[in-house]
Amino acid sequence: MKRIGILTSGGDAPGMNAAVRAVTKTAIHHGLGVVGIRYGFAGLVAGDFVTLTAENIDHMINAGGTFLYSARYPEFAQKEVQEKGVEQLKKHDIDTVIVIGGDGSYHGALALTRLGINSIGLPGTIDNDIPYTEYTIGLDTACNTAMQAIDRIRDTASSHHRVFVVNVMGRDCGDIAMRVGLASGADAIVVPERQFDIKEIAERLKRGFKDGKDNGIIILAEGVMNAADFRTELLKYGDFDCRANIIGHMQRGGSPTVLDRINATKMGNYAVKLLLDGKGGLAVGMENGQLETHDILDLFDEKHASEESLIDINEEMTK
């Protein structure tokens, strides 16, 4: 084993750069070289490579986004495109690869492994929607960003005795909404994993105002419904002042939190060790706070298990 190639794929997430830094520093410690592959699998096939050193990635621990860039590249599903990628890697003496991204990008890591390039997948996405892991790199930063935005929104909600319906990210997975909702003291959290009763939510809000609350906050995963549509529905059951708000893409960016930097660093460090052990085709995850691995193949049939007890606690406190 001589050189590790590293790429980021899918949507960017805070902590990706910290993971790249950890891979680089750990690899150098073990006498290995590290090559940054720019623009994900597209750059792998195009040979868009840049040598990483302990010094040029030194400032990356607190940078948001991914300095290696990311790009969509569905073409990598094709065998001949994958083989072209392997050729590029071999030409540059790269014999192992670490892929940071969503589970979609793990397909590429598995394909490379099957073609003789041991590859490891690290969970890099704010959405926490990857099976067999309770945590993905970027989740904590995204949640804190959304929560801080909602703290601001609550100021104006309270000033005007107003309800806000707030869309946070999450297509099929309500994890951001659950965390942000509980942390924001939301009156209701609406996620894809659970049914909801919009009339009951309206009653809850009315009861709150009647009991002396001066604001109402509903956290709504964007995969369930658009905030504006939810507002329209809600106003059928109550005549309070109500606004819709979308937190939007700011949730993706920003300097990572302590937790995201630490976990990204642990995972990057761990991935290098797996490669040194001759492992490949594995996805790194976290279970009960501990790092572990699963065969990438096992992930494709599975669905991420959300910590739904957060919803239960919130319901207990708001009903």
Place this chain on the structure above:
Amino acid sequence: MKRIGILTSGGDAPGMNAAVRAVTKTAIHHGLGVVGIRYGFAGLVAGDFVTLTAENIDHMINAGGTFLYSARYPEFAQKEVQEKGVEQLKKHDIDTVIVIGGDGSYHGALALTRLGINSIGLPGTIDNDIPYTEYTIGLDTACNTAMQAIDRIRDTASSHHRVFVVNVMGRDCGDIAMRVGLASGADAIVVPERQFDIKEIAERLKRGFKDGKDNGIIILAEGVMNAADFRTELLKYGDFDCRANIIGHMQRGGSPTVLDRINATKMGNYAVKLLLDGKGGLAVGMENGQLETHDILDLFDEKHASEESLIDINEEMTK
């Protein structure tokens, strides 16, 4: 002069609480009492009053929103409603009033003055759309909140070589957009005060990517156009990856910045002194960094003058 009544009106703005605190502390220093009037002019007429002391407003300097609450109350345009308000004030020994809000709320201050209650208006709105003042309480916080959101958005824009069209607040006044745009290094700033050429902007963005830029940011005052519509128009002239984003209500809330706290404090302090001097019917403003006053009556025919040179500088640096 015995007691000052103070109320907040219109949309809430960070720094309103700091202004209320300054009024209270200054008034107490001069041997005067201070009464908080809750829910704006509605509370004035309803007699929703709360005594303010140096201690119970002590923690308010860094609180967002308005703890005195705000409310719409168009009924205060009617003479008989105003007289009911004056009655309430007299019943509670309140002989002067300070109103913090937009220029709409200054009408109320003028009406009270004409009915014998000397009243002063302080510019409290994030929008900076009040004539004869270059600054309104809350502007700096709102701009910093929006800019920090855009810093995050730029992370993800850069990671994907993407353009973002971002709506910031500002119906008729582009001041937030101008400040945030220049401070964010935007490729284009689009405001109500200036015509814009969407094709030229698309060309500018394409030229940027060609020259090696990895992102594009357009700051768009929401009074001009919705970000989604602008995006649709823009994509007629370029085929770059482009997303629309609305910063939204979070711009209104949050703990105020140094500048907003200092200016709110100066203005609150100044307003008490104007009342002590027997003045009324005046609006406090800022011109060339100095506090000054204008007759409220003079404001109604005037339009706020934006610092359009910010646009000129931005154009010079992006074309």
Place this chain on the structure above:
Amino acid sequence: MKRIGILTSGGDAPGMNAAVRAVTKTAIHHGLGVVGIRYGFAGLVAGDFVTLTAENIDHMINAGGTFLYSARYPEFAQKEVQEKGVEQLKKHDIDTVIVIGGDGSYHGALALTRLGINSIGLPGTIDNDIPYTEYTIGLDTACNTAMQAIDRIRDTASSHHRVFVVNVMGRDCGDIAMRVGLASGADAIVVPERQFDIKEIAERLKRGFKDGKDNGIIILAEGVMNAADFRTELLKYGDFDCRANIIGHMQRGGSPTVLDRINATKMGNYAVKLLLDGKGGLAVGMENGQLETHDILDLFDEKHASEESLIDINEEMTK
């Protein structure tokens, strides 16, 4: 069981208010009353009680510090003082107590339980120095606050090719230093749990500058040594520009992070359920990400186990 008394004790920590809020909202849901005891055990004995309602604690989820106040009160070690406290509780129909604080304050919870008032201890301290728990309420916020300060310090370190020795909190426990150090990309992390070689650290820093690094950061738990003294020692082995810095008390305050708010909420919710189950004399902790309990008595002989692998990873990446 009728009413729960709740108090905060020891140094304040961000998330204490969120825990009080969770206790209150959960208790109300189960038909119980909640009484806030001000100034810790001193207030318990003095009968300084305030009724908590779902509405008056609603805004507390994001407030730093403890609105119930905290106070030193060594007198509570005396049996007759404890009995006076129990008398006060009985007089106010309070039959159970939740104590949020460090393990010192758990003594009081145990004493109350032995006198017939079932009491539960929640780990509330930024220091993470309580046995049988990997997490204490406030830890994550304190770490993020320190890390953000160090991000700022690194800017000026880099601008001047300078080394900073930075004291973070932690008397006997290096957990804050370990987390902040790894998350800050520190060149060295110095904690009470590990021996250190100041000459080796100096060599490491010199090697860094020689290899192209433009700054050096050493994170030093304050229990090990004062930053200024460490600097003096360090300069014996190198002639780089070096400054000492103490992050200080700001680490204790501020609005809590998502993780601290969620964990505080989970723990407050859980403590009420333990009391409903007739439990007392227990300390709530977290192990492998799951809530669990230990007899308070068991804690006194034990020492907190730090996640020392963070140090190992950092050493691997910096040597």
Place this chain on the structure above:
Amino acid sequence: MKRIGILTSGGDAPGMNAAVRAVTKTAIHHGLGVVGIRYGFAGLVAGDFVTLTAENIDHMINAGGTFLYSARYPEFAQKEVQEKGVEQLKKHDIDTVIVIGGDGSYHGALALTRLGINSIGLPGTIDNDIPYTEYTIGLDTACNTAMQAIDRIRDTASSHHRVFVVNVMGRDCGDIAMRVGLASGADAIVVPERQFDIKEIAERLKRGFKDGKDNGIIILAEGVMNAADFRTELLKYGDFDCRANIIGHMQRGGSPTVLDRINATKMGNYAVKLLLDGKGGLAVGMENGQLETHDILDLFDEKHASEESLIDINEEMTK
């Protein structure tokens, strides 16, 4: 006029990079080249130059510190060293220079102008201690950083009914202390410009606690006294719980605020235009919110005039 050289000198300040970016973008617009001179005047003499383009400085608007680095270089006071610098500039076709730094660094700008290289000084220091300007680049960010730290400290002060004596930066100039003190609602602001009565301050604090305040904050410019020494003095006149805290070097770093980015951008833009007009030997400043210039020579005999009215307002509100 062909190429502008730009350097940063003295202590780094947030917004320096934004100013460099503005100079670069404006110069390019006017068909000029821009050369970054690294490590201040030391790099000028050593010829440590790097070409700046619109793209490589694009991301610099929000970066703290100075990416051009800064360094002490007292040797530049010598005529022959200055001439060596001019030689280097001429060799690289640089015929004008912009210096961003404190008034110490303006000596160098004046020397270069006298040797035929028109040079302009921009006020870049957090300390606001330059004559003939009410504002220096970095001031607003430093004040906001300090104020946010103090907001956190107030949380813990309130939780324990404690007084904090907090050192903020400022050797001979109390501007940071005045702004931060007023914005933090400090009980006392102690600056080099004013005498203070430590006994009277102790009385004020005691009166505050007696009247129901739950904390005390004293903002102390570090040029006056060390916080620990002040605390010792203060405790001679009162027996309250009191701690000393130093905000320290974090005040220098961090991403600049809206105000610092806008002013840095305006000043960078303006400096290029002054050079285009054939001007040299001038320092750019701000007076009543407007950009203006002074002969550098005039500055050396002058002292910066602080906005001492901030102190008066604070005294009025705290006594």
